[in-house]
Amino acid sequence: VPPQGRLGLVDILIRLKRNPLECWSEDFFRDPICKLRLPFLDAFLVHEPQAIKRVLMDNAKNYPKDAIQRRILSSGLADGLLSVEGERWEIQRRALAPLFARRTVNSFTRAMLTAADELVVKWSKLGATTIDVAAEMTLITLRVLTLTIFSDGIGGDLGEFSSAMTAYFDVVGRIGALDLLGVPTFVPRPGHGRLRRTMAYFEGIIDRIVQMRHERLAREEAPDDLLTLLLKALDPSTGQRLDSTEIRSNILTFLSAGHETTANTLTWSFFLLSQSPEWRARVREEAERELSSPDGLADRLVVARAVVEEALRLYPPIAALSRSALERDLLGDVKVGRRSLIVIAPYVLHRHRAIWDRPNVFDPSRFLPEARSTIPRFTYLPFGIGPRTCIGSSFALQEATIILAVLIRNFDMRLSADADVWPVQRITLRTAKGLPMRISRRERP
Ligand code: HEM
Numbered sequence: 001v002p003p004q005g006r007l008g009l010v011d012i013l014i015r016l017k018r019n020p021l022e023c024w025s026e027d028f029f030r031d032p033i034c035k036l037r038l039p040f041l042d043a044f045l046v047h048e049p050q051a052i053k054r055v056l057m058d059n060a061k062n063y064p065k066d067a068i069q070r071r072i073l074s075s076g077l078a079d080g081l082l083s084v085e086g087e088r089w090e091i092q093r094r095a096l097a098p099l100f101a102r103r104t105v106n107s108f109t110r111a112m113l114t115a116a117d118e119l120v121v122k123w124s125k126l127g128a129t130t131i132d133v134a135a136e137m138t139l140i141t142l143r144v145l146t147l148t149i150f151s152d153g154i155g156g157d158l159g160e161f162s163s164a165m166t167a168y169f170d171v172v173g174r175i176g177a178l179d180l181l182g183v184p185t186f187v188p189r190p191g192h193g194r195l196r197r198t199m200a201y202f203e204g205i206i207d208r209i210v211q212m213r214h215e216r217l218a219r220e221e222a223p224d225d226l227l228t229l230l231l232k233a234l235d236p237s238t239g240q241r242l243d244s245t246e247i248r249s250n251i252l253t254f255l256s257a258g259h260e261t262t263a264n265t266l267t268w269s270f271f272l273l274s275q276s277p278e279w280r281a282r283v284r285e286e287a288e289r290e291l292s293s294p295d296g297l298a299d300r301l302v303v304a305r306a307v308v309e310e311a312l313r314l315y316p317p318i319a320a321l322s323r324s325a326l327e328r329d330l331l332g333d334v335k336v337g338r339r340s341l342i343v344i345a346p347y348v349l350h351r352h353r354a355i356w357d358r359p360n361v362f363d364p365s366r367f368l369p370e371a372r373s374t375i376p377r378f379t380y381l382p383f384g385i386g387p388r389t390c391i392g393s394s395f396a397l398q399e400a401t402i403i404l405a406v407l408i409r410n411f412d413m414r415l416s417a418d419a420d421v422w423p424v425q426r427i428t429l430r431t432a433k434g435l436p437m438r439i440s441r442r443e444r445p
Contacts, residue, residue, distance in 0.1 A: 080253030
């Protein structure tokens with residue numbers, strides 16, 4: 001329940017640290033643009049489609065990612081597509097586009113099905129039991145990434161790798177919260193040492209894998225996966241390739257940008273389905289019919305996909321996007337000064353009362369093919385929009401749709417009686433305490 005009226009500064013600071021989601025007050029869900037005076041800068045919360053279009057698309061050059069966001073993304077990701085700006089970003093974006101093109105993503109259907117089938121085998125061995133579905137989704141999305149990036153394995157323990165990833169997100173989220181509070185950068189952040197150790201661990205593993213892959217490429221026996229495509233990636237306009245730091249940074253970027261985000265999407269989808277017998281039955285019926293053949297699978301799973309898209313509306317993993325104004329600008333009739341912080345929060349936009357009918361109700365029919373095309377542009381932005389839009393959106397949607405369909409087909413999944421589910425915003429929007437569910441294998445005809 002959003003707080004009524006504007007919060008005082010101290011209240012904002014406490015909430016930012018505890019759970020930034022608690023800062024979105026009632027008027028943000030009602031007004032098109034809200035202005036906040038923070039101690040060091042003006043901030044504008046922009047939830048009006050034409051103003052969003054101006055910030056993220058038409059005048060995007062005036063609105064680079066803000067310093068706080070870049071600092072959160074620094075360590076390890078600094079030279080990857082998510083963080084770079086200017087000419088290097090343009091070169092990288094063009095060079096990396098083929099890695100996430102429709103045809104390439106389609107070719108990953110088998111890897112996604114393999115990961116889902118492995119999970120079916122693992123869960124089937126457990127018998128009827130209660131598990132933390134959120135933790136399982138974190139593992140399976142990492143499994144899909146490792147199968148598609150390094151199809152010949154990471155040469156190490158995936159469980160350890162996954163725990164390190166989760167720890168990384170946790171500590172980066174806490175450091176980011178201190179930045180938002182305006183704590184000067186020379187003040188040491190608790191967790192910085194841990195962050196450095198975690199990064200060193202990832203970099204060690206990745207450098208070893210890249211080295212081995214170069215050797216296989218030289219022998220012309222490299223598999224067709226994202227790593228091979230990345231090492232061969234070339235910007236068609238300039239003929240430039242990525243250097244070795246950019247390659248390492250982008251592997252880490254794909255791993256971190258595609259891991260928790262997709263895991264959370266699945267977790268929220270299972271949570272929402274646990275509240276809706278009708279949509280559970282519809283997803284299952286579709287899965288029974290369509291899962292028999294992998295060809296064009298993601299396009300045929302329209303109900304599962306609508307559930308995933310509705311989960312992304314209600315619980316967008318990237319709950320807020322932020323930008324900083326380089327020069328003064330006008331958003332509608334609102335004057336924005338230089339260095340203002342612009343926040344466009346999909347979490348708010350997707351539940352905005354001026355935009356959505358019954359905004360807080362789970363209704364995947366909004367995203368069934370006929371209705372989907374009537375959703376106005378700039379009102380649904382789980383993947384952002386404009387030049388910096390998510391490069392992995394088709395990958396993520398295809399993956400989540402397939403995994404959802406396979407698991408719903410094979411298991412009865414009920415929310416555990418003592419489950420206490422609510423969203424917290426760290427870097428991504430997650431459930432505060434995992435997602436305990438009682439699962440049991442279905443007898444299939
Ligand atoms: C950018 C969301 C999955 C890689 C973004 C942005 C959003 C987003 C909102 C734009 C950020 C901004 O404009 O400030 C998501 C969500 C995902 C997801 C919700 C899952 C449901 C993935 C996957 C990958 C990926 C699977 C790659 C394997 C990236 C990259 C960028 C990006 C590299 C930066 C693009 C650029 O700046 O040119 N993502 N993402 N994401 N995402 Fe995703």
